[in-house]
Amino acid sequence: MAIEVVTKDDLEAFRQTLLNDIRSLLANNKPEAKEWLRCADVxxxxxxxxxxxxxxxxTGKLKSQKxxxxxxxxxxxxxxxxxGKNN
Incomplete structure (x- = not known):
């Protein structure tokens, strides 16, 4: 059984790789704007x-569909x- 030593540099490289992967996932996963919103969202x-x-x-200032x-x-x-635009 071989013993492996993990150095601070190894951990820093792993951290940087992990952060880059998370950033790329977040950049590609932007939420889409919904066309219709529920009352709680409004x-x-x-x-x-x-x-x-x-x-x-x-009062008719905001239309809704029930x-x-x-x-x-x-x-x-x-x-x-x-x-302030009127339809």
Missing amino acids: RKLLKVSTGTIQNLRI IGGMHFYKLTDIQNMLS
Whole structure:
């Protein structure tokens, strides 16, 4: 049975290789922007409460599609509302 000695230089080279591999994985794995968002996603994006989203929906400032009891919001509608564009 052979004894192998691991030096600090070996560990540093391994660390650099590992970091480079992680960076390349993260660079290739960018999240895609969703076309439709749920209420929770819109709340996080706008940093508002559920009641505020409901008020925006009721007043017609933010359109939604209700599917199976859940409201979905189009990302472009949210961006247009924020920029002040009217459809």
